[in-house]
Amino acid sequence: MAPLELPETQQDWVRFLSARCDDQLTVARERVELIASQPDARVEVTLARWNAVTLALLNATSAAMFFSQAHPDEALRTKAERAEQEAASLSDEVRQDRRLYAVFAAIDTDALDPQAARMLALTMREFRRAGVELDEQARQRLHQLVERCTTLARQFQSNIIDDIRSISLTPEQLDGLPDDYIAAHPPGADGRVVVTTSFPDAIPFLRFARDTAARREVATQFNCQGWPANDPVLHELLGLRRERARLLGYDSWADYDAEIKMVGSGAAIRDFIDRVSSVAVPVAHREIEALERRMRHDQPHGVDAAARDKLHASDLGYYTEVIRRERYDVDAQEVRRYLDCSKVVTGLLDVTGRLFGLEFVEVPTAPTWHPDVDTYDVLDAGVLIGRFHLDLHPRPGKYALGQHFAITRGVDNVQLPQSALFIDVPRGLLEHEDVVALFHEFGHLLNSVLGGHVTWARDSGVATERDFVEAPSQMLEEWAHDHGVLRSFATDGDGYPIPAELIARMRAADSFGRGLFVADLAAFGAVSLALHEEVPDDLTACANAAFARHMPVPQLPDTHAYAAWEHLADERYGSGCYAYSWSHIIAKDLLSGFDPVDLMAPEPARRYRDQVLTPGGSRDGADLIEAFLGRASSTAAFDRWLTGPSGQQ
Known part of the structure; x- marks a missing residue:
C-alpha cells in the first residue's frame, strides 16, 4: 500500500477536500443502506460493511478537522469547517439509525472472535449513547443538540485563533530576555516594541522578563484570549451538553462523558482530583514559600511596594527560573545554546x-x-x-x-x-x-x-x-x-555536546516546581468539571472558585483563562480535563x-x-x-x- 498523496495546487486541494469528505460520506451512506436493506446477510459481511462505514466517517472527519486548522488558505479552512460539521451530523444520524441497531442486536456475539465481539459491544454502546433507544421526537432533539454543539465548539476554537493580542512595551522592558528574542523584537517607528500573546512570544517573556509590571501585563492579555467572545459560546455549549446528558438519562454531562473512560463517573473524577490535590498542594506550598522568599530580595519593578511580598501567577515562571538558576546553577538561556x-x-x-x-x-x-x-x-x-x-x-x-x-x-x-x-x-x-x-x-x-x-x-x-x-x-x-x-x-554552535554535569543539574532543578505543576493540572481538571456540573451564569466566578480550591496561587485579577482553553470545547475532553x-x-x-x-x-x-x-x-x-x-x-x-x-x- 502507498500513503495517501496530498494535492500540489490550490485547485487540487479543493478537489481533494471534496473527495475526502463528500465522497467518503457518500460511501458511508451507501454502506449503511446495504446493512439496513440486507439484515440477513452473513455476519462477516455485515461487520465488514460496518467497518467500511466507520472508516469512511473517520476519513471525512479527520481530513475536515485537520485542514480546517492547518491549511493556510482561509477559504479552504472555511470549507473544511463546513465539511467537519457535515461529517459530525452524519455520524450522529448513523448512530441513531434503529435499523442498524436492530441488525447488530441480532448478531450472536458468542460466534465472534474476541476482537470482533469487543468491537460490536462498543458499537452498541455508541448507539445507545447517541439516543437510538429514544422516541422519535427525543432523537430529533438530540440530533439538533449535537449539531449545535459541533458549531459552538468550532466557534470557540476560532475565537481563540483569531484573538492573538499585542502588548506595546519599551525596549528596556525586554531586559532579561535572550539576545535572539530581543533581536526578533526591534523597536518600531514609535520607539516601542511589540510582544504578542502567541506562545513563542509570551512564554519566554513570562519566564525571563525582569520587569514585574510588564510580565503582569503580558500574562493578563495571554489569559484573556478568546474573551469576552467565548463566554456566551461556552455558556450555551455547557447548557446544551447538560440537556443532551439528561435526555439520555444521565445526571450530568460529566457522568455521561466518564462512562467511556477509565475513571467511570463524575463522582470518581471529583474524588480523583481531590486525591491528587491533597498530595500536590503541600509540596506546592513549600515551593511557593521559596518563591516568595526569593522575590523579597528584589525591588519591585513598576508595582506598588505594598504588594511586593505577594506572589502573583505572572511571577511563577520567572521566579521558578531564578531559583533553578541560583539554587541548582541551571540557566535556561545557557541550556538553549545546545538546543538548535x-x-x-x-x-x-x-x-x-x-x-x-x-x-x-x-x-x-x-x-x-x-x-x-x-x-x-x-x-x-x-x-x-x-x-x-x-x-x-x-x-x-x-x-x-x-x-x-x-x-x-x-x-x-x-x-x-x-x-x-x-x-x-x-x-x-x-x-x-x-x-x-x-x-x-x-x-x-x-x-x-x-x-x-x-x-x-x-x-x-x-x-x-x-x-x-x-x-x-x-x-x-x-x-x-x-x-x-x-x-x-x-550540541552548541561549535559541535560540543551539552555537558554531562549540566544535564545532572537540569534534572535536579526539574524537581523544583513539581508540586505547583501537579496542583495546576488538578485545578484545571476541577475547573472543567465544575463548569459542566454547575453550568453557571458567571463562568469566571465558577472557574476561579474551582481553581482556588486546588491551586495555592490565585488567578490574575480580571483574567479569564478558560476562554482560551480549547479542551473545554473539545468533546473528547470537555468535563474530563482531569485526564492529564x-x-x-x-x-x-x-x-x-x-x-x-x-x-x-x-x-x-x-x-x-x-x-x-x-x-x-x-x-x-x-x-x-x-x-x-x-x-x-x-x-x-x-x-x-x-x-x-x-x-x-
Missing part, C-alpha cells in the same frame, strides 16, 4: 527510530499544505508502515498549541496511517520545554502510526480511553531529560518498566511497542498497562516522583 531546532528534530527522529526499531525517511518531493512542512515515511524492517508530516513553526491561521492530528487512520490491508505533528517553536534555539513538548507530541504520532494496523477502524491509532491517551506521550517526555539521549543531539493528571500517573507507572540506567535498552522498548503502542485502541487501557508491566496499574511511582526526597526540596 534542526538538531533537536534530527535527534528526536534518530532516538525514537532506534528505540522502537523504525526508520524515518524524508520525502522532500511529497506535496504538503505549506512550504515549512517536512514529510517522512516510516519503515519497519524495510516495509513502509506509515507517513507523517512535521509542521513546527508559527504562521497566521495555524493551530497554535502542540497537537497530533491523524490525517488518515490506518486499517490493516486497507489504508496506511498518516499523521501530522503541529507545534509552534522557534526556528533557531529552543527552550528545553520545547524539546519536551516535541517528544510529547511525537509520542502521539508514534501511537497513531504503530497502532494503525488493526482490523477494526474504530480501534485505529490513538483510540484508547481519553484518560489513557496522554500516558504514552507523557512517558516519552522522560527521554528528553535523559543524559545519554540529550548528549546525542544537543490521570495519564500522568499511568506514565510514571509505565516508565518503571524501562531500565532507568539505560532508557535506550531494546528489550523493554520492544515490549512497550508491541504491548502498548501497536494495539491502538483494540484493548482497554488497564489491559495495556497489565500486559506491559505484568501487574495492574499503581500510583506508587507517581507518589515517589512527587513527594520523594527531590519533590520535598
Whole structure:
C-alpha cells in the first residue's frame, strides 16, 4: 500500500477536500443502506460493511478537522469547517439509525472472535449513547443538540485563533530576555516594541522578563484570549451538553462523558482530583514559600511596594527560573545554546527510530499544505508502515498549541496511517520545554502510526480511553531529560555536546516546581468539571472558585483563562480535563518498566511497542498497562516522583 498523496495546487486541494469528505460520506451512506436493506446477510459481511462505514466517517472527519486548522488558505479552512460539521451530523444520524441497531442486536456475539465481539459491544454502546433507544421526537432533539454543539465548539476554537493580542512595551522592558528574542523584537517607528500573546512570544517573556509590571501585563492579555467572545459560546455549549446528558438519562454531562473512560463517573473524577490535590498542594506550598522568599530580595519593578511580598501567577515562571538558576546553577538561556531546532528534530527522529526499531525517511518531493512542512515515511524492517508530516513553526491561521492530528487512520490491508505533528517553536534555539513538548507530541504520532494496523477502524491509532491517551506521550517526555539521549543531539554552535554535569543539574532543578505543576493540572481538571456540573451564569466566578480550591496561587485579577482553553470545547475532553493528571500517573507507572540506567535498552522498548503502542485502541487501557508491566496499574511511582526526597526540596 502507498500513503495517501496530498494535492500540489490550490485547485487540487479543493478537489481533494471534496473527495475526502463528500465522497467518503457518500460511501458511508451507501454502506449503511446495504446493512439496513440486507439484515440477513452473513455476519462477516455485515461487520465488514460496518467497518467500511466507520472508516469512511473517520476519513471525512479527520481530513475536515485537520485542514480546517492547518491549511493556510482561509477559504479552504472555511470549507473544511463546513465539511467537519457535515461529517459530525452524519455520524450522529448513523448512530441513531434503529435499523442498524436492530441488525447488530441480532448478531450472536458468542460466534465472534474476541476482537470482533469487543468491537460490536462498543458499537452498541455508541448507539445507545447517541439516543437510538429514544422516541422519535427525543432523537430529533438530540440530533439538533449535537449539531449545535459541533458549531459552538468550532466557534470557540476560532475565537481563540483569531484573538492573538499585542502588548506595546519599551525596549528596556525586554531586559532579561535572550539576545535572539530581543533581536526578533526591534523597536518600531514609535520607539516601542511589540510582544504578542502567541506562545513563542509570551512564554519566554513570562519566564525571563525582569520587569514585574510588564510580565503582569503580558500574562493578563495571554489569559484573556478568546474573551469576552467565548463566554456566551461556552455558556450555551455547557447548557446544551447538560440537556443532551439528561435526555439520555444521565445526571450530568460529566457522568455521561466518564462512562467511556477509565475513571467511570463524575463522582470518581471529583474524588480523583481531590486525591491528587491533597498530595500536590503541600509540596506546592513549600515551593511557593521559596518563591516568595526569593522575590523579597528584589525591588519591585513598576508595582506598588505594598504588594511586593505577594506572589502573583505572572511571577511563577520567572521566579521558578531564578531559583533553578541560583539554587541548582541551571540557566535556561545557557541550556538553549545546545538546543538548535534542526538538531533537536534530527535527534528526536534518530532516538525514537532506534528505540522502537523504525526508520524515518524524508520525502522532500511529497506535496504538503505549506512550504515549512517536512514529510517522512516510516519503515519497519524495510516495509513502509506509515507517513507523517512535521509542521513546527508559527504562521497566521495555524493551530497554535502542540497537537497530533491523524490525517488518515490506518486499517490493516486497507489504508496506511498518516499523521501530522503541529507545534509552534522557534526556528533557531529552543527552550528545553520545547524539546519536551516535541517528544510529547511525537509520542502521539508514534501511537497513531504503530497502532494503525488493526482490523477494526474504530480501534485505529490513538483510540484508547481519553484518560489513557496522554500516558504514552507523557512517558516519552522522560527521554528528553535523559543524559545519554540529550548528549546525542544537543550540541552548541561549535559541535560540543551539552555537558554531562549540566544535564545532572537540569534534572535536579526539574524537581523544583513539581508540586505547583501537579496542583495546576488538578485545578484545571476541577475547573472543567465544575463548569459542566454547575453550568453557571458567571463562568469566571465558577472557574476561579474551582481553581482556588486546588491551586495555592490565585488567578490574575480580571483574567479569564478558560476562554482560551480549547479542551473545554473539545468533546473528547470537555468535563474530563482531569485526564492529564490521570495519564500522568499511568506514565510514571509505565516508565518503571524501562531500565532507568539505560532508557535506550531494546528489550523493554520492544515490549512497550508491541504491548502498548501497536494495539491502538483494540484493548482497554488497564489491559495495556497489565500486559506491559505484568501487574495492574499503581500510583506508587507517581507518589515517589512527587513527594520523594527531590519533590520535598
